[in-house]
Amino acid sequence: MENKKVKKINMIYLLGYILLPIIICAICYVVGYFFFPKGTMAAVLFMVPTFAAILWWSFGGSILFKQKRKKFEKELDESNFKRNHTFYGRGNTVIVDESGKIGLMFFWNPFNSYILPAKSVEKAWVDDGRTGSGFMEGSSRVSFLFIVDGVKVRVNTFTSNQRFRMDSNYILTGISKADMMVEVIKKAKAANQDK
Amino acid sequence: MVAFRKLRSKFHDDWCSKCYCPMREVDRKLFMLPMMVGHYVSHSNPAYYQKNLVPVDCKADIPTGMYACGVIVYHCSDCGNHVVKLSIFLPVRDKEQYDDAFLFEHGELDDFLAKNHILF
Numbered sequence: 001m002e003n004k005k006v007k008k009i010n011m012i013y014l015l016g017y018i019l020l021p022i023i024i025c026a027i028c029y030v031v032g033y034f035f036f037p038k039g040t041m042a043a044v045l046f047m048v049p050t051f052a053a054i055l056w057w058s059f060g061g062s063i064l065f066k067q068k069r070k071k072f073e074k075e076l077d078e079s080n081f082k083r084n085h086t087f088y089g090r091g092n093t094v095i096v097d098e099s100g101k102i103g104l105m106f107f108w109n110p111f112n113s114y115i116l117p118a119k120s121v122e123k124a125w126v127d128d129g130r131t132g133s134g135f136m137e138g139s140s141r142v143s144f145l146f147i148v149d150g151v152k153v154r155v156n157t158f159t160s161n162q163r164f165r166m167d168s169n170y171i172l173t174g175i176s177k178a179d180m181m182v183e184v185i186k187k188a189k190a191a192n193q194d195k
Numbered sequence: 196m197v198a199f200r201k202l203r204s205k206f207h208d209d210w211c212s213k214c215y216c217p218m219r220e221v222d223r224k225l226f227m228l229p230m231m232v233g234h235y236v237s238h239s240n241p242a243y244y245q246k247n248l249v250p251v252d253c254k255a256d257i258p259t260g261m262y263a264c265g266v267i268v269y270h271c272s273d274c275g276n277h278v279v280k281l282s283i284f285l286p287v288r289d290k291e292q293y294d295d296a297f298l299f300e301h302g303e304l305d306d307f308l309a310k311n312h313i314l315f
Contacts, residue, residue: 167290169292172285172287172290172292173232173233173285173287173292175287175288176232176259176260176285176287176292177232177233177260179259179260179287179288180231180232180258180259180260183258183259183260
Protein backbone atom coordinates (compact mmCIF):
# COMPACT_ATOMS: atom_id res chain seq x y z
CA MET A 1 0.00 0.00 0.00
CA GLU A 2 2.75 2.41 0.95
CA ASN A 3 5.63 3.69 -1.17
CA LYS A 4 3.77 3.20 -4.44
CA LYS A 5 3.58 5.89 -7.08
CA VAL A 6 0.08 7.37 -7.01
CA LYS A 7 -1.91 6.40 -10.07
CA LYS A 8 -5.41 7.78 -10.49
CA ILE A 9 -6.39 5.63 -13.47
CA ASN A 10 -5.60 2.00 -14.14
CA MET A 11 -5.85 1.96 -17.95
CA ILE A 12 -6.32 -1.82 -18.15
CA TYR A 13 -9.25 -1.63 -15.72
CA LEU A 14 -10.74 1.39 -17.49
CA LEU A 15 -10.55 -0.21 -20.94
CA GLY A 16 -11.75 -3.55 -19.59
CA TYR A 17 -14.64 -1.82 -17.82
CA ILE A 18 -15.79 -0.24 -21.07
CA LEU A 19 -14.75 -2.75 -23.72
CA LEU A 20 -15.08 -6.15 -22.09
CA PRO A 21 -18.92 -6.12 -21.99
CA ILE A 22 -18.95 -4.93 -25.63
CA ILE A 23 -16.66 -7.81 -26.67
CA ILE A 24 -18.73 -10.37 -24.74
CA CYS A 25 -21.94 -9.01 -26.28
CA ALA A 26 -20.41 -9.09 -29.78
CA ILE A 27 -19.28 -12.72 -29.33
CA CYS A 28 -22.74 -13.72 -28.07
CA TYR A 29 -24.47 -11.93 -30.97
CA VAL A 30 -22.17 -13.63 -33.52
CA VAL A 31 -22.66 -17.06 -31.93
CA GLY A 32 -26.40 -16.45 -31.79
CA TYR A 33 -26.56 -15.28 -35.40
CA PHE A 34 -24.55 -18.16 -36.89
CA PHE A 35 -25.38 -21.12 -34.64
CA PHE A 36 -28.76 -20.33 -33.06
CA PRO A 37 -30.66 -18.19 -35.57
CA LYS A 38 -34.05 -19.08 -34.00
CA GLY A 39 -35.48 -20.20 -30.69
CA THR A 40 -34.91 -19.62 -26.97
CA MET A 41 -31.11 -19.83 -27.17
CA ALA A 42 -31.03 -16.98 -29.71
CA ALA A 43 -33.11 -14.81 -27.39
CA VAL A 44 -30.91 -15.69 -24.41
CA LEU A 45 -27.71 -14.95 -26.32
CA PHE A 46 -29.07 -11.58 -27.38
CA MET A 47 -30.83 -10.45 -24.19
CA VAL A 48 -28.70 -11.73 -21.29
CA PRO A 49 -25.33 -10.20 -22.26
CA THR A 50 -27.02 -6.93 -23.24
CA PHE A 51 -28.74 -6.55 -19.85
CA ALA A 52 -25.65 -7.78 -18.01
CA ALA A 53 -23.54 -5.15 -19.80
CA ILE A 54 -26.02 -2.38 -18.94
CA LEU A 55 -26.09 -3.50 -15.29
CA TRP A 56 -22.29 -3.65 -15.17
CA TRP A 57 -21.88 -0.17 -16.62
CA SER A 58 -24.58 1.24 -14.33
CA PHE A 59 -23.70 -0.38 -11.02
CA GLY A 60 -20.67 -2.67 -11.39
CA GLY A 61 -18.00 -0.02 -10.94
CA SER A 62 -19.53 1.60 -7.88
CA ILE A 63 -20.26 -1.76 -6.18
CA LEU A 64 -16.68 -2.89 -6.77
CA PHE A 65 -15.28 0.46 -5.57
CA LYS A 66 -17.41 0.40 -2.41
CA GLN A 67 -16.30 -3.15 -1.61
CA LYS A 68 -12.64 -2.28 -2.09
CA ARG A 69 -13.07 0.89 -0.02
CA LYS A 70 -14.61 -1.08 2.84
CA LYS A 71 -11.67 -3.48 2.71
CA PHE A 72 -9.23 -0.55 2.67
CA GLU A 73 -10.89 1.05 5.68
CA LYS A 74 -10.73 -2.25 7.53
CA GLU A 75 -7.03 -2.51 6.74
CA LEU A 76 -6.48 1.03 7.98
CA ASP A 77 -8.28 0.29 11.23
CA GLU A 78 -6.17 -2.81 11.73
CA SER A 79 -2.97 -0.87 11.06
CA ASN A 80 -1.90 2.16 13.07
CA PHE A 81 -3.98 4.59 11.00
CA LYS A 82 -6.49 6.74 12.88
CA ARG A 83 -9.32 7.78 10.57
CA ASN A 84 -9.91 11.35 11.79
CA HIS A 85 -11.55 12.58 8.59
CA THR A 86 -12.95 10.62 5.67
CA PHE A 87 -14.27 12.28 2.55
CA TYR A 88 -16.18 10.10 0.11
CA GLY A 89 -15.90 11.89 -3.21
CA ARG A 90 -17.65 10.59 -6.30
CA GLY A 91 -14.50 9.36 -7.98
CA ASN A 92 -12.17 9.01 -5.02
CA THR A 93 -11.94 8.70 -1.28
CA VAL A 94 -9.59 10.69 0.93
CA ILE A 95 -8.92 9.56 4.49
CA VAL A 96 -6.78 11.71 6.76
CA ASP A 97 -5.00 10.75 9.94
CA GLU A 98 -4.21 14.05 11.64
CA SER A 99 -0.99 12.62 13.03
CA GLY A 100 0.41 12.85 9.49
CA LYS A 101 -0.90 10.23 7.06
CA ILE A 102 -3.25 10.31 4.10
CA GLY A 103 -5.12 7.36 2.62
CA LEU A 104 -6.26 7.54 -0.99
CA MET A 105 -8.41 5.43 -3.28
CA PHE A 106 -9.59 6.11 -6.81
CA PHE A 107 -12.67 4.89 -8.64
CA TRP A 108 -10.73 4.09 -11.80
CA ASN A 109 -8.00 2.30 -9.88
CA PRO A 110 -9.88 0.32 -7.23
CA PHE A 111 -7.31 -2.46 -6.91
CA ASN A 112 -4.69 -0.07 -5.54
CA SER A 113 -4.99 1.97 -2.37
CA TYR A 114 -2.40 4.37 -1.05
CA ILE A 115 -1.21 5.43 2.37
CA LEU A 116 1.09 8.40 2.06
CA PRO A 117 2.96 10.56 4.53
CA ALA A 118 1.16 13.91 4.65
CA LYS A 119 4.42 15.76 4.01
CA SER A 120 4.33 14.41 0.43
CA VAL A 121 1.43 16.80 -0.20
CA GLU A 122 2.98 19.71 -2.03
CA LYS A 123 -0.01 22.01 -2.13
CA ALA A 124 -3.68 21.95 -1.11
CA TRP A 125 -6.32 24.47 -2.08
CA VAL A 126 -10.03 25.07 -2.71
CA ASP A 127 -11.56 25.71 -6.11
CA ASP A 128 -15.00 27.25 -5.70
CA GLY A 129 -15.63 27.14 -9.47
CA ARG A 130 -16.63 30.81 -9.53
CA THR A 131 -17.38 32.11 -13.02
CA GLY A 132 -19.14 35.17 -14.36
CA SER A 133 -19.40 38.54 -12.71
CA GLY A 134 -22.00 40.73 -11.06
CA PHE A 135 -25.44 39.16 -10.90
CA MET A 136 -24.24 36.40 -13.26
CA GLU A 137 -21.63 35.19 -10.81
CA GLY A 138 -22.09 31.55 -9.87
CA SER A 139 -20.70 28.07 -9.80
CA SER A 140 -21.67 24.51 -10.60
CA ARG A 141 -18.74 22.80 -8.93
CA VAL A 142 -16.84 23.19 -5.69
CA SER A 143 -13.84 21.03 -4.97
CA PHE A 144 -10.65 20.77 -3.01
CA LEU A 145 -7.42 19.86 -4.72
CA PHE A 146 -4.02 18.74 -3.62
CA ILE A 147 -0.84 17.70 -5.31
CA VAL A 148 0.67 14.54 -3.92
CA ASP A 149 3.67 12.75 -5.45
CA GLY A 150 3.37 15.17 -8.38
CA VAL A 151 -0.20 14.00 -9.10
CA LYS A 152 -3.04 16.50 -8.87
CA VAL A 153 -6.06 15.05 -7.06
CA ARG A 154 -9.39 16.84 -7.33
CA VAL A 155 -12.19 15.89 -4.95
CA ASN A 156 -15.58 17.43 -5.62
CA THR A 157 -17.59 18.54 -2.62
CA PHE A 158 -20.46 19.79 -4.77
CA THR A 159 -21.37 19.29 -8.43
CA SER A 160 -24.49 20.08 -10.38
CA ASN A 161 -25.67 20.42 -13.94
CA GLN A 162 -27.08 23.81 -12.93
CA ARG A 163 -25.26 26.97 -11.92
CA PHE A 164 -25.96 28.37 -8.48
CA ARG A 165 -25.31 31.78 -6.99
CA MET A 166 -22.22 31.96 -4.81
CA ASP A 167 -24.37 32.61 -1.71
CA SER A 168 -26.66 29.63 -2.29
CA ASN A 169 -26.76 26.95 0.39
CA TYR A 170 -25.38 24.30 -1.94
CA ILE A 171 -22.30 26.33 -2.80
CA LEU A 172 -21.70 27.48 0.78
CA THR A 173 -21.94 23.91 2.08
CA GLY A 174 -19.53 22.75 -0.64
CA ILE A 175 -17.06 25.54 0.19
CA SER A 176 -17.27 24.76 3.89
CA LYS A 177 -16.54 21.06 3.31
CA ALA A 178 -13.66 21.90 0.96
CA ASP A 179 -12.20 24.49 3.37
CA MET A 180 -12.39 21.99 6.20
CA MET A 181 -10.64 19.23 4.22
CA VAL A 182 -7.86 21.57 3.07
CA GLU A 183 -7.33 22.65 6.67
CA VAL A 184 -7.22 19.03 7.81
CA ILE A 185 -4.69 18.09 5.10
CA LYS A 186 -2.50 21.07 6.00
CA LYS A 187 -2.72 20.16 9.68
CA ALA A 188 -1.69 16.57 8.92
CA LYS A 189 1.19 17.84 6.78
CA ALA A 190 2.40 20.13 9.57
CA ALA A 191 2.18 17.25 12.06
CA ASN A 192 4.15 14.98 9.72
CA GLN A 193 6.85 17.60 9.14
CA ASP A 194 7.34 18.00 12.88
CA LYS A 195 8.28 14.32 13.18
CA MET B 196 -56.16 47.01 14.98
CA VAL B 197 -55.18 44.22 17.40
CA ALA B 198 -55.90 41.64 14.71
CA PHE B 199 -53.64 43.52 12.31
CA ARG B 200 -50.84 43.68 14.90
CA LYS B 201 -51.33 40.00 15.65
CA LEU B 202 -50.92 39.23 11.96
CA ARG B 203 -47.79 41.39 11.70
CA SER B 204 -46.28 39.76 14.77
CA LYS B 205 -46.48 36.39 13.01
CA PHE B 206 -43.81 37.61 10.57
CA HIS B 207 -41.47 39.02 13.22
CA ASP B 208 -39.52 36.82 15.61
CA ASP B 209 -38.74 39.85 17.75
CA TRP B 210 -42.40 40.77 18.31
CA CYS B 211 -44.12 39.64 21.47
CA SER B 212 -46.52 36.75 21.00
CA LYS B 213 -48.64 37.92 23.95
CA CYS B 214 -49.14 41.65 23.35
CA TYR B 215 -48.05 41.75 19.67
CA CYS B 216 -45.63 44.66 19.95
CA PRO B 217 -41.90 44.91 19.10
CA MET B 218 -39.52 43.62 21.77
CA ARG B 219 -36.19 45.06 22.82
CA GLU B 220 -33.01 43.07 22.29
CA VAL B 221 -31.40 42.60 25.70
CA ASP B 222 -28.30 40.56 24.94
CA ARG B 223 -26.73 38.26 22.36
CA LYS B 224 -23.92 35.77 22.46
CA LEU B 225 -22.24 33.42 20.02
CA PHE B 226 -21.76 29.71 20.66
CA MET B 227 -20.25 26.82 18.78
CA LEU B 228 -22.52 23.89 18.05
CA PRO B 229 -20.39 20.74 17.85
CA MET B 230 -21.84 19.47 14.59
CA MET B 231 -19.88 19.27 11.37
CA VAL B 232 -20.93 20.39 7.92
CA GLY B 233 -22.87 17.67 6.16
CA HIS B 234 -23.90 16.11 9.48
CA TYR B 235 -26.39 18.68 10.77
CA VAL B 236 -29.38 17.25 12.63
CA SER B 237 -32.13 19.59 13.76
CA HIS B 238 -32.96 19.54 17.49
CA SER B 239 -35.88 21.44 18.96
CA ASN B 240 -35.31 20.23 22.51
CA PRO B 241 -33.73 23.04 24.62
CA ALA B 242 -31.92 20.45 26.77
CA TYR B 243 -29.78 19.54 23.75
CA TYR B 244 -28.52 23.12 23.46
CA GLN B 245 -27.99 23.46 27.21
CA LYS B 246 -25.77 20.41 27.09
CA ASN B 247 -23.86 20.98 23.86
CA LEU B 248 -23.36 24.69 23.16
CA VAL B 249 -19.79 25.89 23.67
CA PRO B 250 -19.28 29.63 24.26
CA VAL B 251 -16.89 31.43 21.87
CA ASP B 252 -15.78 35.05 21.65
CA CYS B 253 -16.06 35.51 17.89
CA LYS B 254 -16.73 33.62 14.66
CA ALA B 255 -12.99 33.14 14.06
CA ASP B 256 -12.86 30.88 17.15
CA ILE B 257 -15.21 28.39 15.51
CA PRO B 258 -13.27 25.71 13.59
CA THR B 259 -13.93 25.50 9.83
CA GLY B 260 -16.86 23.28 9.02
CA MET B 261 -18.44 23.56 12.48
CA TYR B 262 -21.88 25.02 13.09
CA ALA B 263 -22.49 28.14 15.14
CA CYS B 264 -25.45 29.18 17.24
CA GLY B 265 -26.38 32.76 17.94
CA VAL B 266 -28.37 33.25 21.15
CA ILE B 267 -30.44 36.43 21.24
CA VAL B 268 -32.58 37.45 24.21
CA TYR B 269 -35.60 39.73 23.64
CA HIS B 270 -37.63 41.44 26.32
CA CYS B 271 -41.10 42.91 26.01
CA SER B 272 -41.32 46.13 28.00
CA ASP B 273 -45.15 46.05 27.88
CA CYS B 274 -45.87 42.64 29.39
CA GLY B 275 -42.44 41.64 30.74
CA ASN B 276 -42.27 38.53 28.56
CA HIS B 277 -38.82 37.40 27.49
CA VAL B 278 -37.99 35.26 24.48
CA VAL B 279 -34.77 33.45 23.59
CA LYS B 280 -34.03 32.98 19.92
CA LEU B 281 -31.46 30.42 18.76
CA SER B 282 -30.19 30.86 15.20
CA ILE B 283 -28.24 27.89 13.92
CA PHE B 284 -25.91 28.71 11.06
CA LEU B 285 -22.81 27.53 9.30
CA PRO B 286 -20.10 30.19 9.08
CA VAL B 287 -18.50 29.99 5.64
CA ARG B 288 -15.70 32.49 5.12
CA ASP B 289 -17.42 35.89 5.35
CA LYS B 290 -20.92 34.47 4.87
CA GLU B 291 -23.43 32.65 7.03
CA GLN B 292 -25.68 29.83 5.91
CA TYR B 293 -28.74 29.75 8.16
CA ASP B 294 -30.25 26.34 8.80
CA ASP B 295 -32.64 26.67 11.71
CA ALA B 296 -34.11 29.12 14.20
CA PHE B 297 -35.90 28.26 17.44
CA LEU B 298 -37.84 30.47 19.81
CA PHE B 299 -38.12 29.59 23.48
CA GLU B 300 -40.74 31.70 25.20
CA HIS B 301 -41.32 29.92 28.50
CA GLY B 302 -37.97 30.24 30.23
CA GLU B 303 -36.66 26.86 29.05
CA LEU B 304 -33.15 28.25 28.72
CA ASP B 305 -33.05 30.51 31.79
CA ASP B 306 -30.56 28.32 33.67
CA PHE B 307 -28.34 28.21 30.61
CA LEU B 308 -28.48 31.99 30.17
CA ALA B 309 -27.59 32.58 33.81
CA LYS B 310 -24.72 30.09 33.61
CA ASN B 311 -23.28 31.88 30.59
CA HIS B 312 -23.81 35.39 32.01
CA ILE B 313 -26.35 36.38 29.38
CA LEU B 314 -28.79 39.08 30.48
CA PHE B 315 -32.48 38.20 30.42
